[in-house]
Amino acid sequence: MSLAPTVSPDHLLDTPLDDLLTEIGVEIVDSTITDAGFFGAVVQRKTGELLLAMPAGRSDLEHDTVARYLLAQVFDVDLPKLPPPLVTAES
Structure with missing residues (x-):
């Protein structure tokens, strides 16, 4: 899923998370999923x-x-993959 805006790797990694979320219009919510994985x-x-x-x-x-x-992953920013067992999936 590729969406605007364009986000550079440096901006994604260096901007304080709250500021980044505001800039790209993403809201964090608590998930009800409690699975440790x-x-x-x-x-x-x-x-x-x-x-x-x-x-x-x-x-x-x-x-x-x-x-x-x-x-x-959402904004197609090229970062190294996380080590196993961490994986991402799209549905």
Whole structure:
């Protein structure tokens, strides 16, 4: 899923997450999924608005890293793949 705006790798990784989310119009919401293997998901509403559904109670580092990686996938930002067993899927 490739969407505007264009986001550079440096901007994606260096901008404070709250500022980045505001700039690209993405809202973070708590996910109700409690499975330990679930790290987050990007959901597109019928209105086109993007939501980043993240599990509550995870470390700040995990939250920030996964959010940025998922956003990289959505906005086609070229970043190295995460190591196994972390994988992304599109449905």
